Amino acid sequence: MKPYNIRLLPGDGIGPEIIAQARRVLDAVGERFGRTFFAEESLIGGAAIDATGDPLPQATIDACVGADAVLLGAVGGPKWDDDPTIRPERGLLGIRKAMGLFANVRPAKLFPQLRGACYLREDIVERGIDVMVVRELTGGIYFGEPRGESVEHGERVGYNTMVYRESEIRRIAEVAFTAARTRSGRVCSVDKANVLDVSRVWRDVVTETAKHYPDVELSHMYVDNAAMQLVRDPSQFDVIVTGNLFGDILSDEASVITGSIGMLPSASLGAEGPGLYEPIHGSAPDIAGQDMANPLATILSVAMMLRLTLGLTEEADAIEQAVSEVLTAGYRTGDIMEEGKTLVGCTEMGTHVVNAFLRAGA
Structure with missing residues (x-):
């Protein structure tokens, strides 16, 4: 071998x-x-x-x-x-x-033996917690330009830029759809398309990419709602795909609701x-x-x-x-x-x- x-x-x-x-x-x-x-x-x-x-x-x-x-x-x-x-x-x-690692894959699964450690109500736990967050890792506001600090009208100003290219969105979406095929076949794309131009591009590209995965169900959710729904009913999620900033926050939230951060693995993957x-x-x-x-x-x-x-x-x-x-x-x-x-x-x-x-x- x-x-x-x-x-x-x-x-x-x-x-x-x-x-x-x-x-x-x-x-x-x-x-x-x-x-x-x-x-x-x-x-x-x-x-x-x-x-x-x-x-x-x-x-x-x-x-x-x-x-x-x-x-x-x-x-x-x-x-x-x-x-x-x-x-x-x-x-x-x-x-x-x-x-060249652009995709962070973080499953948040509650082992049934550790139900007592979960922070959520028992009736919510009974529905099951098995969520996979696929976070884009090398783009978005953490890496976008311009960024920095300046002084305007006598006060300090800090600024960062959220930037995503079609190719970056498409490749992370493909990771999520491929992962969903090995699970329950559902992807929820999380963005803030109601206020962010970059999120509207994100949503359009994810929707276009979904056409190549007709066996996977795609839904969209604003990030603030997704944060609430994760604690209200995590069983509604299978695979969540989102950008760097939102993924940073949501993957931590998904992990901590299991009550066992010491139990959860992760992977960072590239194209090859x-x-x-x-x-x-x-x-x-x-x-x-x-x-x-x-x-x-x-x-x-x-x-x-x-x-x-x-x-x-x-x-x-x-x-x-x-x-x-x-x-x-x-x-x-x-x-x-x-x-x-x-x-x-x-x-x-x-x-x-x-x-x-x-x-x-x-």
């Missing part, structure tokens, strides 16, 4: 701890399914600043671009807050740009080449090195990586099933702990997932 080159970017805070558990799961996939993964580490973020003075060394870029897939832990922490010109987060933005996979939580420097982190979001990111980039669907399903079995058995890290469950640390949680995964293949 083909060997796979996986580049690991542990990063900062709890990053090295959760990536260590992801590596164990990859080893278990190799043992059970006869796959070979060459998993080597590179520097990014604060760790890279400490070692090289650069949050994204060229060696890291070269290794990631040449890999089959990239798995990231987390970047950032108060240690590097004093110098705004060389922030660890620049490493994350830089690697996305270097790899390797994808970058990471948990949505941060570096959590307050618990770093204490074996308290929840590795499940990173382990589920491995499953996403196997499915979306490497095409190993059976292996991905097996990882997700192992996570579900461990939760059913009552094991919990501190962030998802409930009364009557068994509290475990990062390493022990990884051990339970690996054992469940290998037992199923015995």
Whole structure:
């Protein structure tokens, strides 16, 4: 079988701890399914600043671009807050740009075993929460020009420009429609077309693109309404596609309503080449090195990586099933702990997932 080159970017805070558990799961996939993964580490973020003075060394870029897939832990922490010109987060933005990653795919799914952790009413939870937010990652107001600050009539003025080209909208819409075909076949495009010219272009291009996916149902929603509907009834959504700014906000909202941010993976994808996979939580420097982190979001990111980039669907399903079995058995890290469950640390949680995964293949 083909060997796979996986580049690991542990990063900062709890990053090295959760990536260590992801590596164990990859080893278990190799043992059970006869796959070979060459998993080597590179520097990014604060760790890279400490070692090289650069949050994204060229060696890291070269290794990631040449890999089959990239798995990231987390970047950032108060240690590097004093110098705004060389922030660890620049490493994350830089690697996305270097790899040509324009689509952030973030599923927000509530495991039934964690219903008690959900912030929503029980009657809403009963309808189910399984939303995928597809966010455009390299355009919009975060990157549009002109941008900056000036002084007008004696007062400071800040300005940014929201810009989207047809090609940028079309390619992110195609990602969303393709994803919907593997799910419930519904896409909701979120914009602000009632007041923004750029959103009217967005809506027109998404509608045109939908004609090539007649098997997928398309709807449109203004972003303010979408934010309300996500907490009112998330079950009405399957795939949400939206721009960079709106996607930044809505993907965080979709994730937090599950009550388990430590459980949610994500993927950043380009037109070709390797994808970058990471948990949505941060570096959590307050618990770093204490074996308290929840590795499940990173382990589920491995499953996403196997499915979306490497095409190993059976292996991905097996990882997700192992996570579900461990939760059913009552094991919990501190962030998802409930009364009557068994509290475990990062390493022990990884051990339970690996054992469940290998037992199923015995």
